[in-house]
Amino acid sequence: MRTQLAVVLGGLGLLLAGTAVPVSAHHAFAAEFDSNKPVNFKGTVQKVEWVNPHVWIHIAVKRPDGTVEPWAIEGGTPNVLFRRGFTRQSLTAGTEIMIDGYRSKDGTRRANGRDLTFADGRKMFLGGSGTGAPYELRPGGEQK
Amino acid sequence: MRTRLFTVIGVALVIAAVVVFVRLARTDVAGQTPQTPWGEPDLQGLWSYDLEVPLQRPARYGNREFFTEEERAELDKQRAEILGKSDRRYERGSEQDVGGAYNAAIFTTHKPLGRRTSLIVDPPDGKIPPLTPEAQQKRAELRAFQLALLQPTDVCKNNLQGCAGGKYGPLSPRRAETPPHYLTVAGAGGPGGGGGAINRSDNPEDRSLGERCMAAVLPDFGGNTGFFLQIIQSPGAVSIFYDTGQGQGWQRVIPVTANPHLPSHLRQWWGNSRGRWEGNTLVVDVTNFTPKTFFQGSYENLHLVERWTRLDAATIEYAVTIEDPTTWTSPWTVKQEYNKQNDFANRHYKEPRCHEGNYGMPALLVGARVEERAFAEGRGPDPATKCTAGCGGFALGFGDTGEDSNPLTR
Numbered sequence: 001m002r003t004q005l006a007v008v009l010g011g012l013g014l015l016l017a018g019t020a021v022p023v024s025a026h027h028a029f030a031a032e033f034d035s036n037k038p039v040n041f042k043g044t045v046q047k048v049e050w051v052n053p054h055v056w057i058h059i060a061v062k063r064p065d066g067t068v069e070p071w072a073i074e075g076g077t078p079n080v081l082f083r084r085g086f087t088r089q090s091l092t093a094g095t096e097i098m099i100d101g102y103r104s105k106d107g108t109r110r111a112n113g114r115d116l117t118f119a120d121g122r123k124m125f126l127g128g129s130g131t132g133a134p135y136e137l138r139p140g141g142e143q144k
Numbered sequence: 145m146r147t148r149l150f151t152v153i154g155v156a157l158v159i160a161a162v163v164v165f166v167r168l169a170r171t172d173v174a175g176q177t178p179q180t181p182w183g184e185p186d187l188q189g190l191w192s193y194d195l196e197v198p199l200q201r202p203a204r205y206g207n208r209e210f211f212t213e214e215e216r217a218e219l220d221k222q223r224a225e226i227l228g229k230s231d232r233r234y235e236r237g238s239e240q241d242v243g244g245a246y247n248a249a250i251f252t253t254h255k256p257l258g259r260r261t262s263l264i265v266d267p268p269d270g271k272i273p274p275l276t277p278e279a280q281q282k283r284a285e286l287r288a289f290q291l292a293l294l295q296p297t298d299v300c301k302n303n304l305q306g307c308a309g310g311k312y313g314p315l316s317p318r319r320a321e322t323p324p325h326y327l328t329v330a331g332a333g334g335p336g337g338g339g340g341a342i343n344r345s346d347n348p349e350d351r352s353l354g355e356r357c358m359a360a361v362l363p364d365f366g367g368n369t370g371f372f373l374q375i376i377q378s379p380g381a382v383s384i385f386y387d388t389g390q391g392q393g394w395q396r397v398i399p400v401t402a403n404p405h406l407p408s409h410l411r412q413w414w415g416n417s418r419g420r421w422e423g424n425t426l427v428v429d430v431t432n433f434t435p436k437t438f439f440q441g442s443y444e445n446l447h448l449v450e451r452w453t454r455l456d457a458a459t460i461e462y463a464v465t466i467e468d469p470t471t472w473t474s475p476w477t478v479k480q481e482y483n484k485q486n487d488f489a490n491r492h493y494k495e496p497r498c499h500e501g502n503y504g505m506p507a508l509l510v511g512a513r514v515e516e517r518a519f520a521e522g523r524g525p526d527p528a529t530k531c532t533a534g535c536g537g538f539a540l541g542f543g544d545t546g547e548d549s550n551p552l553t554r
Contacts, residue, residue, distance in 0.1 A: 028355065031345060031508040031532035035237055051501030052391020053357065074504075077390035080369050105511025 029102075029112050032074075037103035039111045042119060043071060045095045050088060053077055057091065057113065059099070073099055073113040177424045177454050182379045184400075185424045187454055190490050191482035192372045195258030199365065199478070201270025202552055205261040209270075216257045222551040227254055238298075255370070257552075263365055265463075266477040272440060279441050279471040285324040290534060292318040293343040297531040306534045315528050319344065328353050328438035341533045345512035348505060352533070353438070355505055357498035360392045361439050362414045362430065363448060363464045365480060372490075373482065382419055382426060393496035398428050405431050411444060413437055426452040442471040458484045508532070 043059030049072075057073040075081075091097075096119035104110040178186040205211075211219070262270030275283065291310030294300055300307035327341060329352055341352040353359045364371060364386055371388040380400055387393040398419040406416045416432035430448040433439075439446055451463045460482040467475035512532070518524035 028341075028352075028508070028533050028535070030530075030535045031351075031355075032504050032511060034511070038237060049501075052496055053498045053501060054390065054504070056503075077369060079387060079391070083370060104507055106507050106514055108507075110507070 029074075032104060033102040033112045034105045035102060037105075038101070039103050040098075040100050042096060042098050043073075045091055045093055045097060046070070047093060048075075048088065048091050050078055052079075055081065057097070057116075059097065069109060071099075071109045071111060073101070073111055073116070075113055075116070178457065180377055184377065184379075184421060185426070185454055186377065187375045187382065187426065187452060187460060188377050190372055190374050190485040190487055191460055192485050193366045193370070193480055194255055194483055195481075196255040197258040197260045197263050197480075198552055199263045200272060201262030201264065205270070207268045207270075208261055209265065210259050211257065211261055216259070219551050220257050223254065223257070226548050226551075260479075263478045263480060264476055265479045266465075267474070273472045273474045273476055275441060276469070276471060276473055282325060283441065286327075289318060289321070289324055290342055292316040293528075294531065294534060296526075296529045297343060297535070299531050299535055304535075306531075315526065319528055323350075326436045327351075328436070329359070343528075343531055343533050345508055345532060348509070351505065351508070354389065354392075355502075355508070357392055357502050357505075358413075359389045360386060360394050360414075361437070362396070363439070363450070363466065363478065364388050365478065372485065387496070389498070391496040391498035391501065398426075400426075405429070408432065411435070415446070415448070424453055426450075428452070439466075440471075442466075442468040445470045455481070460484075 041061050043061040046058045046060055049056040049058060054077055055075040057075055059071050059073060061069045061071050063069060076086075098115075098117045098119060099111060099113050100115040100117075101111045101113045180186045180188075264270045264272065267273060287309060291300075291307065293316065294307055295310055295313040296315045298304075300310055300312040303312070323342060327349060329341060342350055344350045348356055367388065369389055371386060371393075373387070374385040376383045382398045382400060384396045384398070385393060386396065394414065396414060396417065398417040400419040400421065402420070403418065405418055406412075410416070411432050411434040413434060413436075415430040415437070417428050417430045419426055419428045421427070428448070428450040430446075430450065433442075433444050433446045435444045437443060437446065445468045447467050449465045451461075453461045453463075455461050461479065462482060463477060463479045465475050465477045466472075512527060515524060515527040515530070519526050
């Protein structure tokens, strides 16, 4: 696993070498979220805060004792999601989603959704095109 | 009452006539560049860059400027298959897995491959020219500082790529130092690397420009989130809005004037632009960048000569010659084509305002303080041994050097 990881990072180094702009997320998620605090639970979407630089998915999580905790899950950036066809209507209040990620280091009930899936197991966000790639634009010509 | 009604109708007719005139004036007559009502080439509208081309040419293509159609189709097929696969994760509980943020395949843009083998058209090998000794020195100083702060982390302990050039060791006394140069971008590899981003969160300026919502650069070639431009002209000025990065868009005003640049002591984040028309081409000279501006290793001495040419109703060719004798041994040139977008269908504009929603910055600063307190109270590890920048873990949707790696850089 470790060898594989090193190889992956080596590949990333090559990518960095040939890229026009900093190839980083808006921020280093490892700075904001704690690798020692994994979270894995189901929640019900309350609202999606559609803001730059990242959208926030606010969910209600039911605890085993019946109480409900509010959590906020950090997601992708609006412009890229838009280009993928992800809109305000794509994730409506009441939808059940599964969160597999890491909790914020500051101790608040916030997490990154390292993997987000619908409760029935379908992957979120994986758009598609004729080639199967999650392209946000069709090749060539004026976009409608 | 009737007089007012006639006045209103009269004004409406005049407005309608003007609109018709303007539309006629902008009509693209076959073979002619669209013109503004005041007689300048018309670059206005929403434009996007909807093909993917690497900035630098992969070595195996040598001096060849274009892919064959078969190569493009095959590479697109391979990329689509890889990106369409289920998510891959780093080891659970690792900083690299956290760094993956969320599904990288959707986080970055993945567009069909363009015809060109590199955005760089000059020099002929499609590569950024070598750094000058002065630039190499600056980069080495920054890299040494980055490595000093990374050395007690797992990145160096496990000898990951992020620690390239360094080695695992104890906490460095350099952790208390002021960085040797202004910190800008993340990443240590490649000609543009070494801009900073250190494994420390004492204040916002320890963190990258992106984390500070200041990542937008000029020139901008689209990057990993894609972008669009909105160009608006008036007599004497061309305005461009760049939707770029993660809500890090910005407005640029290019005066079309024979006036000289600002005095050299006046420095601006995106430089000082001066435009002029050469035939159908808008030529823009950009100087006066700041010592904190960072583009591929260049700071305040960056000099750009941009050429914006509307090739036809649907296309603008953008060519920029980039020079900085203190950074590169020779100038280099990039070329892109922008495609016209439907102005009406894309009228819903999202204002950037990265700063307003930048909860990540306060959260990571607070998070660092929480970890420091926990360490002081014997409840957690020394935060200096944890990686918060340059840890790796973001692979743009592509995997290792095997069959899941990016076929362009494999």
